[in-house]
Amino acid sequence: MSKIGYLGPKGTFTKLAVDTAFNGEEKQSFETIPECIDAVYENQIDIGVVPIENAIEGTVQLTVDYLVHQVRLPITAEIVVPIQQHFLVHGNFTGQLDEIQEVYSHSHAIAQCQQYLHKFIPNATIHFSSSTGKAAEIVSKANKPIAAIGNKLAAKEYDLNIYKENIHDYPNNHTRFVVLSKDKNIININHPVKMEKTTLLITLPSDYAGALHQVISAFAWRKMNLSKIESRPTKTGLGNYFFIIDVNQSLDDVLFPSVKAELEALGCSVTLLGSYPVFQMHL
């Protein structure tokens, strides 16, 4: 039986993702994304699950940067989960919304509910917490009118009332979670595979006109479909970037080696971050 770590504490969306995708396994919560990734690296756990991208707010930069710059672990699966954000208050709170002085949540959850916060409690102070579960924990222990943004599991785990359901600004809210493990054979997710994907990290040669165009062309003329391309600073100086590219197919012996050779001939470096199945969850 594998030991699975996740961004906790109890009641996070990551925990919901883990509970839906894996059953029966031993689970351990971590307060931060780097702690969870480190634990896989140091073999304290076999599998780590952390958020990587939200449909409304975009990439979870901490996850990408930690995986690229600090601890390289293969992505061995992706779990996509629908996200519903609720406004959670302490059970003792019976007052009006405008009495709420502070709102706690993960920065992505706050960003997903920007319009609701702006419209209904524009004067509340926003506090960012390491996760939505942590925010719910803080509210459960507080003795003043504060609120958290989180899911139904958090309301249940911390005995909070759902003051208002579905406060996220856009209806089609989903988050992608990456499954990280040294051994891809231990991943046992009994759900239909939606698609196969490969994630590459590409660094361009500096000062080379049209380099990005040529990189994209290498995939285009091979009819390799890209579902994401994102630039991030290399952290070596202003204006230096690497690209993370998601290709909608699994690693093979023909197309990927030839793309790699073509890009390397241009002076690019190409690193594989993972080739993995994508599972779409329905909660």
Ligand SMILES: O=C(O)C(=O)Cc1ccccc1
């Ligand atoms: O904080 C959580 O519950 C997480 O798992 C991270 C997150 C935050 C907001 C939306 C999706 C995932």
